[in-house]
Amino acid sequence: MTNPEQLRALQDKTAIVGVGTTEFAAIYRDLDPERSAYDLGRIAFREALADSGLKKSDIDGVIVSRLPHYGRMCEVLGIRYPRFVNVLPGEGRQSGIALQYAALAVANGMADAVACIYGNNGRSTGARYGGEDRGASTQAMFEAPFGMTSPGAVTSLMFRRHQYRYDTPVEALGQLAISNRRNAALNPNAVMQQPIEMDDYLNSRYIAEPLRLFDYCLINDGGVCFIVTSAERARDLPNPPVLIHATAQAADITPVYVADDFWYEPMSRIADDLFATSDAQREDLAFAQLYDNFTPTMLFTLEGMGFCEQGEGGDWITPERIGLRGELPLNTGGGHTSESYMQGWALHVEAVRQLRGDCGERQVADAQYGLYACAAPLATGHILKRDGA
Amino acid sequence: MTDATAQKPLPPITRLTKPFWDGCREGELRIQFCNICDRPWFPPADNCPRCLMDDWEWRTVSGHGTVWSWIQMHQRYFPGWEPDEYPITIALIQLEEGPYIYSNLVNIPAEEIRCDLAVEVTFHKATDAVTLPFFQPRR
Numbered sequence: 001m002t003n004p005e006q007l008r009a010l011q012d013k014t015a016i017v018g019v020g021t022t023e024f025a026a027i028y029r030d031l032d033p034e035r036s037a038y039d040l041g042r043i044a045f046r047e048a049l050a051d052s053g054l055k056k057s058d059i060d061g062v063i064v065s066r067l068p069h070y071g072r073m074c075e076v077l078g079i080r081y082p083r084f085v086n087v088l089p090g091e092g093r094q095s096g097i098a099l100q101y102a103a104l105a106v107a108n109g110m111a112d113a114v115a116c117i118y119g120n121n122g123r124s125t126g127a128r129y130g131g132e133d134r135g136a137s138t139q140a141m142f143e144a145p146f147g148m149t150s151p152g153a154v155t156s157l158m159f160r161r162h163q164y165r166y167d168t169p170v171e172a173l174g175q176l177a178i179s180n181r182r183n184a185a186l187n188p189n190a191v192m193q194q195p196i197e198m199d200d201y202l203n204s205r206y207i208a209e210p211l212r213l214f215d216y217c218l219i220n221d222g223g224v225c226f227i228v229t230s231a232e233r234a235r236d237l238p239n240p241p242v243l244i245h246a247t248a249q250a251a252d253i254t255p256v257y258v259a260d261d262f263w264y265e266p267m268s269r270i271a272d273d274l275f276a277t278s279d280a281q282r283e284d285l286a287f288a289q290l291y292d293n294f295t296p297t298m299l300f301t302l303e304g305m306g307f308c309e310q311g312e313g314g315d316w317i318t319p320e321r322i323g324l325r326g327e328l329p330l331n332t333g334g335g336h337t338s339e340s341y342m343q344g345w346a347l348h349v350e351a352v353r354q355l356r357g358d359c360g361e362r363q364v365a366d367a368q369y370g371l372y373a374c375a376a377p378l379a380t381g382h383i384l385k386r387d388g389a
Numbered sequence: 390m391t392d393a394t395a396q397k398p399l400p401p402i403t404r405l406t407k408p409f410w411d412g413c414r415e416g417e418l419r420i421q422f423c424n425i426c427d428r429p430w431f432p433p434a435d436n437c438p439r440c441l442m443d444d445w446e447w448r449t450v451s452g453h454g455t456v457w458s459w460i461q462m463h464q465r466y467f468p469g470w471e472p473d474e475y476p477i478t479i480a481l482i483q484l485e486e487g488p489y490i491y492s493n494l495v496n497i498p499a500e501e502i503r504c505d506l507a508v509e510v511t512f513h514k515a516t517d518a519v520t521l522p523f524f525q526p527r528r
């Protein structure tokens with residue numbers, strides 16, 4: 001395990017003070033092949049800035065992801081002299097890392113206020129998340145010739161193995177999809193709000209069997225921004241500060257993306273790091289926003305982070321436990337399968353809004369601490385905390 | 390979207406990977422082994438990922454392995470497969486020697502496939518240049 005003293009160096013030093021998103025549901029109804037990722041990013045930034053109470057001139061750090069280049073984003077936003085700037089690859093696992101970099105920069109004096117900005121025009125530009133021509137990559141040489149492609153197929157392989165080892169019922173995945181949709185029905189910004197039941201889930205078509213359509217994230221356009229500054233400064237701003245209380249990263253880099261332990265090792269290391277440094281333990285979390293590119297990823301995260309034993313996720317996942325009034329409400333805004341496919345970015349925004357108490361009908365009770373976690377070859381987790389908790 | 394002219398994707402053959410594909414054409418599955426550590430790896434790389442040395446060679450392996458997991462791909466991401474070829478049965482095989490390799494399972498109905506099934510390589514000529522290593526139940 002990492003040294004908890006070192007990890008604690010970041011504890012409660014920084015805060016998310018502004019969040020913004022585009023209108024996911026409205027944009028979904030309006031396909032626009034000319035919609036640019038920068039257009040989505042700038043709308044989210046403008047909203048986050050207004051939400052934060054900061055002035056544009058206060059923003060001296062910019063981290064972008066999925067947006068092709070930081071330069072164009074800063075140009076559009078008229079941010080000419082930032083002192084901390086870069087671009088992260090357009091992978092979902094990078095959203096948590098964007099927050100970590102922003103917190104590290106602010107805590108160590110390299111920036112005062114960092115805007116993390118994401119823009120995704122994948123739906124309008126016809127992204128399929130499978131079947132791409134990848135040149136002379138390993139994918140093109142040793143996967144595509146066998147029809148192997150897409151992150152969903154990899155997750156499906158892992159889930160089949162999990163079923164084989166632990167008799168995990170597919171209905172557990174169904175419960176996750178149904179729960180996400182139920183939460184989305186209380187989220188006016190969610191793309192998919194029509195409730196689904198187990199029959200709908202089981203009757204949805206296979207994509208990469210055993211995974212079905214309802215196990216999959218949506219493909220939709222959108223932008224998200226969050227702004228990070230020091231906890232001290234955050235206390236002078238209009239919103240209750242949401243502190244970056246504990247955060248950790250762990251990776252499991254294999255040649256085939258698949259982890260033969262379902263990412264148990266990296267997720268358990270993250271859990272060890274988070275709970276060793278946090279004032280909160282698992283039972284103190286008001287919710288968990290779990291990366292759900294595909295529903296099994298949530299199952300693997302719950303097991304890896306010790307909410308249940310490995311192999312017991314299938315039984316542990318019940319509507320009573322994971323619902324908004326349950327012991328661990330999951331993906332309270334609807335997640336990637338129902339709210340929006342913002343690659344973890346909108347999960348961060350939902351966490352902030354829950355901790356501020358701004359979630360209306362889907363607000364969970366007593367939200368003092370909340371978890372974000374993403375299981376992937378490069379995994380992240382944070383415990384966020386409402387200031388004063 | 391059926392594209393009558395679409396072909397199944399063929400592997401680009403590079404300097405590094407040519408011995409693998411030469412082996413397949415000759416009916417042998419070959420992977421890299423370190424001459425210092427005596428350990429294999431796959432997919433190909435320019436050095437031994439353990440000791441980082443360049444002293445390695447291609448060795449013919451047993452072609453035996455087990456099915457780590459398998460899926461049936463229904464989504465037509467690649468237009469080169471005809472509609473009646475779907476779903477495609479794709480497996481992640483763990484070779485007896487250790488490394489994992491993606492492939493297709495053949496000569497077995499889907500109902501009989503399970504994880505940890507013992508399999509062996511069988512070669513399928515795709516073009517004059519490319520022969521693909523498929524896997525079937527071990528005899």
Ligand SMILES: [Zn+2]
Binds near residue numbers: 424428438
């Ligand atoms: Zn070696």
